[in-house]
Amino acid sequence: MRRVFEEDLNDLHIHFFQMGKAVNEAIYKSVKAFVNHDKALAKEVIAGDIAINKDEADLENKCFELIALQQPVTTDLRKIVTIMKASSDLERMGDHAVSIAKSTIRVKGNKRDYEIEAQIAEMSEKVKIMVQDVLQAYVASDVTKAKKVALKDIDVDHDFKKIYKACIRQMKNDPEIVLGATDYMLVAGFIERIGDYVTNISEWIIYLDTGKMAELNTHNKNDSFPKA
Amino acid sequence: MRRVFEEDLNDLHIHFFQMGKAVNEAIYKSVKAFVNHDKALAKEVIAGDIAINKDEADLENKCFELIALQQPVTTDLRKIVTIMKASSDLERMGDHAVSIAKSTIRVKGNKRDYEIEAQIAEMSEKVKIMVQDVLQAYVASDVTKAKKVALKDIDVDHDFKKIYKACIRQMKNDPEIVLGATDYMLVAGFIERIGDYVTNISEWIIYLDTGKMAELNTHNKNDSFPKA
Numbered sequence: 421m422r423r424v425f426e427e428d429l430n431d432l433h434i435h436f437f438q439m440g441k442a443v444n445e446a447i448y449k450s451v452k453a454f455v456n457h458d459k460a461l462a463k464e465v466i467a468g469d470i471a472i473n474k475d476e477a478d479l480e481n482k483c484f485e486l487i488a489l490q491q492p493v494t495t496d497l498r499k500i501v502t503i504m505k506a507s508s509d510l511e512r513m514g515d516h517a518v519s520i521a522k523s524t525i526r527v528k529g530n531k532r533d534y535e536i537e538a539q540i541a542e543m544s545e546k547v548k549i550m551v552q553d554v555l556q557a558y559v560a561s562d563v564t565k566a567k568k569v570a571l572k573d574i575d576v577d578h579d580f581k582k583i584y585k586a587c588i589r590q591m592k593n594d595p596e597i598v599l600g601a602t603d604y605m606l607v608a609g610f611i612e613r614i615g616d617y618v619t620n621i622s623e624w625i626i627y628l629d630t631g632k633m634a635e636l637n638t639h640n641k642n643d644s645f646p647k648a
Numbered sequence: 649m650r651r652v653f654e655e656d657l658n659d660l661h662i663h664f665f666q667m668g669k670a671v672n673e674a675i676y677k678s679v680k681a682f683v684n685h686d687k688a689l690a691k692e693v694i695a696g697d698i699a700i701n702k703d704e705a706d707l708e709n710k711c712f713e714l715i716a717l718q719q720p721v722t723t724d725l726r727k728i729v730t731i732m733k734a735s736s737d738l739e740r741m742g743d744h745a746v747s748i749a750k751s752t753i754r755v756k757g758n759k760r761d762y763e764i765e766a767q768i769a770e771m772s773e774k775v776k777i778m779v780q781d782v783l784q785a786y787v788a789s790d791v792t793k794a795k796k797v798a799l800k801d802i803d804v805d806h807d808f809k810k811i812y813k814a815c816i817r818q819m820k821n822d823p824e825i826v827l828g829a830t831d832y833m834l835v836a837g838f839i840e841r842i843g844d845y846v847t848n849i850s851e852w853i854i855y856l857d858t859g860k861m862a863e864l865n866t867h868n869k870n871d872s873f874p875k876a
Contacts, residue, residue, distance in 0.1 A: 480861070504732065599816060
């Protein structure tokens, strides 16, 4: 019985990790599509979201069954609850990738600003590494790494502020850039929020270890908008 | 034992409902503060978010304890899991209220557009009623009402598109409105996302009844941005 449970729990971990990798790929592709105005790739991201949503539903069902059948307590229950809650964070990260992809499809010959686009690409590269690192921290139950990853979110928020200010500046100077810059701002906002979700997952990794929810970057979350 | 469990479960329901009411008040106050440029009220919303976050953590702990101690199955487990997951939706709605409040504090003598502000107030009034209705549907386990509430989100998304387009138009015409209109767009975006979370809660109410997650407004979620 116990061995079957261990195996089921391990399957759950692997499934969560794979969902995380799929989400990271969606984020990466969506930003690549946005920067390169690649509508085909953007459509791929949108189509792929169905599988990510299914992952969340499947994980939810498996968690539910495992609790009902095995009636786990303490550490085991905590592991299952973590997957149940953190899979929502992954799913929402996937939703943001879809939003970025939809921005790409919306863009129709808008006037571009290559400098801001480069900043967005750079910001998303950081977030991509954060997602990779937090998944590794999850697999290795590495609390130190989880905390380190969460700290990187401060840098991402800083990038967002920079992009936001650049967009405001450009829009004030040039009415023709308004439409494009609005999308830059929105996309940067989505990437910034993906960083927040990574912080949430870091918090879950700490919860797994300690049984307590620690709020990381409290001063920082929800406070990413610059006082322009 | 069973009676104690029933009481605990009932306490959980009441706590969830009260958290929902607190979140709705935060949303209402944040939009009121934004439209009236009332920084004191905005600060109240920001300060109040600590209690909302604590509600989520408390609910999480209580759910965990109840599962570990009572080892519920089927319907009872489903009720607990729903509260565990849906409390995250409420908490995020609270976060969006904070974001709206922070926009209010950011505003410093920006040029205003009273027509767009009125549209935002109207949109938020609809969302406020949606939140009230979904909480009532939750308490009454009213699936029909839950579905009706979710349908209203289509109207809210429509409002968002209208506001978004008005902002783009104004920004193109008048560089002085850029800063203010950016905030209008962001705030309308936050309200729109609150509507999405209401839809999530409707889905949870259906799950409570059927044991299955139904995706409501699939065509609609994540698709609120207009093809400007």
